[in-house]
Amino acid sequence: MESQFDILIIGAGVVGACIAWELSHYRISTAMVEREVDVSFWTSKANSGIIHVGFHASPGTLKARLVVEGNRQFDRLSEELEFPFERRGELVVAFSEEEVRVLQNLYLSGTKNNVQHLGLLGRERTLEMEPSLNPDLLGALYAPTAGIVGPDEYCFALVENAAANGVELFLGERVVWSATARTSPRPRCWRRHQEGACHPGRPEVCMQGRRTGRAVCRPVPERFRY
């Protein structure tokens, strides 16, 4: 069976999920193709889930503007799409004079990028806020608007809403270009996974697709915990 769409999104990581959600507000036909058994099964489900505030981005860049604007949208987004999100704030801690200077530069970048409520804290105030930190610290950069999100839940929420709005999702399909791609640039999709394909003896994680119920086992990085 052949289908035609106005737009094809390759990959249901967080970037594809955001694009699908945004496009689902428009009257266009969109398909999203993911080679894994479910949404966000690569980097996007195994990251730290930090919603950064924007002090790392170089001032004046598009990235700086988008990080700051994106951070501000998360209260509304998490309420609307019902995924877990908390603004717990972030402390970046310095243990030497050199590191203190790094924090001062980050503070300056953050201020130029319009990051709200940034503060440079001394040793006592930092330990008062977080008594379990190493007491050898000299100070910290405090960013109260930093947040933490359930990264996979965020992707699922975006895609489920996009799908409810008409985006068609194809899981376990891989987009490939043939050798004649230059003359025929239309991507094709191949079904790839077999149910429960496991490789005993290798350090692998088995995952089951929430939407499809299909399983796959492979080395997958686990999310850091902060």
Ligand SMILES: Cc1cc2nc3c(=O)[nH]c(=O)nc-3n(C[C@H](O)[C@H](O)[C@H](O)COP(=O)(O)OP(=O)(O)OC[C@H]3O[C@@H](n4cnc5c(N)ncnc54)[C@H](O)[C@@H]3O)c2cc1C
């Ligand atoms: C250890 C670690 C911690 C991180 N912590 C944070 C953090 O705290 N905060 C933060 O904002 N960022 C963090 N990041 C970065 C963040 O995770 C990535 O920037 C983000 O996940 C990239 O999303 P993506 O959609 O571009 O890629 P991916 O999540 O990799 O998605 C791409 C998808 O495309 C699919 N795909 C690829 N080729 C094809 C094909 N031919 N056909 C069909 N499907 C295909 C893949 O299967 C995959 O699912 C971290 C990254 C790492 C590694």
